[in-house]
Amino acid sequence: MQNLDNLDKKILAELQKNAKISNLELAELVNLSPTPCARRVKQLEDNGFITGYFAKTNPQKFGYQLSVFIAISMDRHTAERFENFENAVKEFPEVVSCSIVTGRSEDYLIKAMVRDMAHYEEFLLHRLNRIEGIAQVHTSFELREVFSRSLI
Template structure:
């Protein structure tokens, strides 16, 4: 774990709010001059803490109005079954997230985003259930997002 001081945490909080902020504006917001601010950001990038920047899109504006959480159970719990499932699921851009989980009857939880129920049915019947080893699938559909963030909590990180 990296040692982060108060300024590092402020930088990370601002970058999580607005990843495309200029170094000058970032430095002003955290109360640091631009050169040391840029050095700190570069250090955190070089150390692998800052992984990159992305542009977040509004799914509904692209016609992607149906989101599902899908729990998948495998027929056998062997490394080759899991590897095969994971390599297959990576080929499908409608799967935004694939998590190997515990504490449920399922082995995986997927987050799937598609345009409508017809497209979901197509994905379910012609893709997901045809992956070798998939034994059971349970789908839940998201009615409303109460919280949807990519920001990590930084309040107590590195504080001494």
Template sequence: MHNTQVNSLQLDRYDLQILRELQRDAGLSNQDLAERIGLSASPCLRRVRQLEEQGLIRRRVAILDQRKLGLTLSAYVMVSMDKHTPDRFSHFEDALAKCPEVLECCLITGMEADYLIKVVATDMDHYQQFLLGTLTRIEGVSSVRSSFILRPVLESTQLPLEHLRR
């Protein structure tokens, strides 16, 4: 969403505060959220619903600890396709959407790959099964290069809203 689109939505300081607080903790009750931003519960709920209807709040999620759940291996995988056609890309994207190991998939430019995907697995055996049993079997995949994450340095799901200040 471009800044002009955001401005046309008429976000005020309460809306921005709601977005900031829900990014920090999507599980806040409406009452707690209202208290944090300085509104009563009813107008706060109305604003949250409006932000959802506008598509600014797509969904609310819980962020799980993947290591504690046994998903100790993470990798960024660059995938190149043999043909650059809409049908080929669509088929790949549909197949990848069915893979629980895939956390993110982005069509990219500027690299010697067409897609960058983030994958989690329990261990190298699990990753190998995904790689050889699923990913490389998708029609059109011509090359795969994996980079394993040694340790995360910075992780965030919060979008920077500071540029939206009024």
């Protein structure tokens, strides 16, 4: 955590709780005057500690009731195979994250949101499994997310 003091950490923690907070409110919460507070936020943005602001949405409100973890093994470990897979999976709106992983037999771990089992079946059989190079797929359904948080 290069060059972050306790005040920067407090600013980051408050922005993660509410990214829509005004600079005046933020300054009050971290016991700083507004101008230096705005300057610190700008510096955090410029130095890459803050990479963006977004609205966190509720997938259930959009009809996405099931959260699915999908572990994928590729048939060959070539740059072309991996690039092709990654480009294809980015196009699926159901996929909310995709990571290359180590320490297991699978190569990728995907998190996807689907409406129901029929939606998952359509996604798996008619789209995901049609990506060239997939050798094996292992699915786990999330029962309940215990918590999700950022590092600061």
